[in-house]
Amino acid sequence: MATKNKKLSLKDKYQYLTRDMAWEPSYQKKEDIFPYERFEGIKITDWDKWEDPFRLTMDAYWKYQAEKEKKLYAIFDAFAQNNGHLNISDARYVNALKLFLTGVSPLEYGAFQGYAKVGRHFSGAGARVACQMQSIDELRHVQTQLHAMSHYNKHFNGLHDFAHMHDRVWFLSVPKSFFDDARSAGPFEFLTAISFSFEYVLTNLLFVPFMSGAAYNGDMATVTFGFSAQSDEARHMTLGLEVIKFMLEQHEDNVPIVQHWIDKWFWRGYRLLSLVSMMMDYMLPNKVMSWKDAWEVYYEQNGGALFKDLERYGIRPPKYQDEANKGKHHISHQLWSTFYQYCHATNFHTWIPSEDEMAWLSEQYPDTFDKYYRPRFEHWQALQEKGERFYNKTLPQLCQVCQVPALFTEPDDPTQLSHRSLVHDGERYHFCSDGCCDIFKHEPEKYIQAWLPVHQIYQGNCEGADVETVVAKYYHINIGQDNFEYLGSPDHRRWQAIKGNKPLGADDSKDAA
């Protein structure tokens, strides 16, 4: 065949290999094929304006991903064969993995399902392909995480029933309800919530702390997964940015809708990250950086630059950003204190930080740690030394939106809980903050459905009339193995036996507790 036209550019060629396969339907109505594209109020005038965030054809995808998988599994195999779990800094570190596996890995599966759904339902073929590739990437992440943790599960407690626990355990409704919120929303909100707010704005505050934590603490399996997933994450971030710019450029009426979603999902994301803050500051025997520093670098600086860039679309930084910035001095301490007193109902252990760790915390948090938080730990330590390790036997009030116990304080008064409440349709609802209260006011009909774990326990829906029965029977948390104080736990004793020495930060007096 004689050809006169120019050879296709890379960009055009990729479009021929993706979106040109689609066509305008004539036997079915477009809105019947794509029924979910309108109800959120987002107006798309021209899907052709979609810029592909990355250009991977399937053959290239299979090839590159297969190379990554081959290396990854070779390392997993070597790790297991050589009992790499013996090389971690200290068994306390594994508690971060327990939190990761039960709190984060199930979200990867939720993301896989969510992206498969939107990967079908956008009428723009370019966007569909990008979402489908993210979908299968997320499946990769959950499966490789399960394989990375598989060896730890054999040698440590608390990792044995992640999906079961994710659906039921009180603090895991924090990540679960976050993703349920996104998946029950429409496709554009899902992408704003997950691709933009989560995968773009906040990913460095979730992914990096866990993976760097693994690197600093001798956990080769997890850090290898992290390295391997980095290039997937880079694709996911570009999709997040592209989708926001696309929506904003498509129609001016989209701007206020997108702004509302940015506000909402920033705040929900920030609340979810409070779990990560305590992990960074307390659960890593070898510290990477403080939560405060991480927030400054990854949110205040990077996020600041991003929102500056989005100004030209009429987007301002997320509402209550200043409160989050102030919270960086407090939230990890507030969270750890909460888990310390409720760890009879968690699948991981807590403990009093060692002297060295408290000195580090004083240094990292010069304005807050000694004043507000060190005295707590010293008080609890004294009790522990007397054999009266403190467990709070009364269940906490949960926030109706983020479902974290209402433990957060007023931005300018760290001694005052920032409790809010309102009456909707004759019922009273409580919140941890103005941020969550605003989210509720916008969609009360959604949040009144929430399955709040503490309420469900009191309603008798968790297979037990007391917390111990709920924990053992409904949660599958093995009492005396998975839960309670770290010192003296089976993990602790086992680690001591393996290493033939004492773990960091433990002395005999505390051991007796």
Add this chain to the structure above:
Amino acid sequence: MSIEIKTHAVEPIRHTYGNIQRRFGDKPASRYQEASYDIEATTNFHYRPLWDPQHGLNDPSRSAVRMADWHAVTDPRQFYYGAYVQNRAKMQEATEYNFSFCDKRGLLTRLPDAVQENLLRLLVPLRHVELGANMNNSSVAGDCVAGTMTQLHIYQAMDRLGMGQYLSRIALLIDGGTGEALDRSKTYWLDDALWQPLRQLVEDSLVIKDWFELTLVQNLIIDGHLYPLMYQHFDQWLAEQGAEDVSMLTEFMRDWFSESSRWVDAMVKTVRAESEANAEQLQAWIEVWQPRVIAALAPLAEASVGAPALTEVAAQFAARLKKQGFAAQEIVA
């Protein structure tokens, strides 16, 4: 003589995750098992979907088919993500070699114009069918719940995208990478009477609401006829036209079909065997859709391999169904 390196064995406290133990016992599990069983959320969902308030999230009642446990459907290939991409990476490597061989030797550009036109008219438009299959499988992956089921369908979705891209590259080989042949091929899909019954069938499949009906229609019935017709009978017919070289470029599809039929058959067999109600439902769907699929493919067969080839394909398909216990339908193309 073999040597054995002594390693230090550390006694574990358990051999696998609790969810895997409950199914298979406390013993070391395979990668496939740990990656596939009971990894999804199943209960206590917080909010009903705004886009479908009739159902919850991860709601098994999105299909009329009922299974006590959807994990009864498993993958005979034991594909988890890593096994899947590594298998496909090998297949794509062979395909890449064939494409570059055809390109270097000018095997397609040397074909007579009429034969090239036949490729653009009769073969390349299948990329649009692949796109429909890609969407349908992505849809199923998003709607079904059990890990063993969902992953089958996302792999299938991505495979279809890949095969649509290989078909597109056949046109790009013909037009020297300008896209002109792709444009022309697409006009056949949109306007040529030959394609309209199939295009209508694909568009109709895009509005099927029941996800099991959708996987049955797409992965069993449409593919079960289309692939043997186009990648076996039509492939031979092309050889008779002097275009046997094209066969190198569709080897992926033949390998893929014989492999993917294994899980499709396993899935259908398991779901059918679960209950009388399922068997009846599946039979009813087959009775509705199989004649439509045959009718949609008839013009394509007539323009190339001839109607008897399609009748033969239908007969083979009936035998495939019969093996699974379905009543065979007499369908003559």
